[in-house]
Amino acid sequence: MKQDQLGHVDPTLHLAVLPEETLSWLAPHPGGRYIDGTLGGAGHTELLLERSAPDGQVLGIDADPEALERARLRLPQAISSGRLKLRFGNFAEMEKDATSIDFAPVDGILLDLGLSSDQLASRERGFSFAFDAPLDMRFDPTQGETAYDLINGLSEADLADLLYHYGEERRSRAIARRITQVRERSPIRRTGELATLVASVVHGHPGGIHPATRTFQALRIAVNDELVHLEEVLPQAIRLLATGGRLAVISFHSLEDRIVKQTFLREQRGCICPPELPSCVCGRLPRLRILTRHPVIAGDEELARNPRSRSAKLRVAERL
Secondary structure (H helix, E strand, C coil): CCECCCCCECCCCCCCCCHHHHHHHHCCCCCCEEEECCCCCCHHHHHHHHHCCCCCEEEEEECCHHHHHHHHHHCHHHHHCCCEEEEECCHHHHHHHHHHCCCCCEEEEEEECCCCHHHHHCCCCCCCCCCCCECCCCCCCCCCCCHHHHHHHCCHHHHHHHHHHHHCCCCHHHHHHHHHHHHCCCCCCEHHHHHHHHHCCCCCCCCCCCCCHHHHHHHHHHHCCHHHHHHHHHHHHHHHEEEEEEEEEEECCHHHHHHHHHHHHHHHHCCCCCCCCCCCCCCCCCCEEECCCCCECCCHHHHHHCHHHHHCEEEEEEEC
16 A cells, blocks of 8 residues: 555555454454454454444554555544544554553553564565565564664574564575575665565475565564564553453464463463462463354455455454
8 A cells, every 4th residue: 555645545455354253253342342453454453343333432543654545545434533542653552552551451452463464465565575666574564673773784693583583584594594695795686676685595385385484474574573572572462451352363374363362261261370289379360262262264255355364363362
């Protein structure tokens, strides 16, 4: 997506993932208050507004200013009526954003992690190797290090660790070695250059993912501190929920899903005392009840309509 000279933003290309399943578990109702911590194309937000009509409210948060502009284009009446409130920023500050406008406690919170189709389709943002673009990858293009900074600034060892831990890339050391060799001659500036370089080290298979997929994932996660922010927002979301309120999280790779799963299990268990102690001394009580024993995944119909949903996993828990 891109703005024209007048600052207009194209309508969204993004399709909400697992929309019916997510709304079924969140069970929005009239008069309820909900937070969409990852506004994106505002598809989930629109459904939350529809199903909490006539007086339910939604707080939409996004670190990408273009996502906020698309929501303004898509849902002007909800904004003018006060039912939709928008905040620019990372969801890691969700508690501060909500309490600053007296938007707590809430009845439901949604986090739809990862990239939106709009960000992938943006030729200028550098998220995809499908387009040759500057190595940026920031959700908020106004601040922070870019993928260019990491690729050209990290040591070979640190770059290899980043690719391995965030991208689960088994050829991380070979890729990092090749990158450092190339950047000694000239900085690596463009997505096309990086993708070609990685493909010279990681040989793909017919029908498989592009050889640079894991490298691009790792860089995007690192640039935006995605796993750190996920760890930060989950306790805030739990505190913001009213009793009986629900937290729904859609993840797209194992690193995110592991954090969500472990947090839900820990908060359902409560006590964190060592198992050898005869009785609990920590006094920590359970705060969540897990509603989805196994993650919810997309059905055949959605997969045909929206291939991006193939890796989506939905987990839902309820505040005790």
